[in-house]
Amino acid sequence: GAGVSQSPSNKVTEKGKDVELRCDPISGHTALYWYRQSLGQGLEFLIYFQGNSAPDKSGLPSDRFSAERTGGSVSTLTIQRTQQEDSAVYLCASSLVLSGAGRGYTFGSGTRLTVV
Amino acid sequence: AQSVTQPDIHITVSEGASLELRCNYSYGATPYLFWYVQSPGQGLQLLLKYFSGDTLVQGIKGFEAEFKRSQSSFNLRKPSVHWSDAAEYFCAVGAASGTYKYIFGTGTRLKVLA
DSSP, X not given: OOSOEEEOSEEEXXXXXXXXXXXXXXXXXXXXXXXXXXXXXXXXXXXXEETTSOOBOTTOOSTTEEXXXXXXXXXXXXXXXXXGGGOEEEXXXXXXXXXXXXXXXXXXXXXXXXXX | OOEEEOOXXXXXXXTTSOEEEOOEEEOSSOEEEEEXXXXXXXXXXXXXXXXXXXXXXXXXXXXXXXXXXXXXXXEEEESSOOGGGOEEEEEEEEESSSOOOEEEOOOEEXXXXX
């Protein structure tokens, strides 16, 4: 697609429920990133996928968080047993593999998650 | 430790006035530096980036930034602010090689008075 697409744009869920957030990167971008933006905070790195390599999961805050990327394209971030502190905007970004940090990411519009 | 500091949480300027948003970084490797802008309800849009060479870089929407290695700063400037520039601005740093992760500042929210 022309840009990075994320769905849903907003999600309200009850504490303890599981949620799935979807990211569809720019066609041809093999690198995909998830970041979390909490109120008053900067962006927090969560996970990085690059091609068929093992993902870098070092930013996932707990084992309730997981992500997968199917077919080198669409990615799903899953949060199990959601807690109120999970409320944030979850941003997905993609980039060309060779540029990595160099050229800058293209971000999606994010999913605003509210846990009540 | 690697970090990015944006000391101003909020800035208010009048339309037509000049703007400078501050960014200081601490990074062990040769840095790539970026400024992003986030309008309400939107994702982050890249304004400009610095890799090497000329320390004054031009970006979109009339923004520029100057890299000062001695001060570990990468301040964003615009000579004349427009009402549409009201948004949140993020400074970020990444490695010139190796890691692909960015470190983001906490952002500066810009308000523009008519």
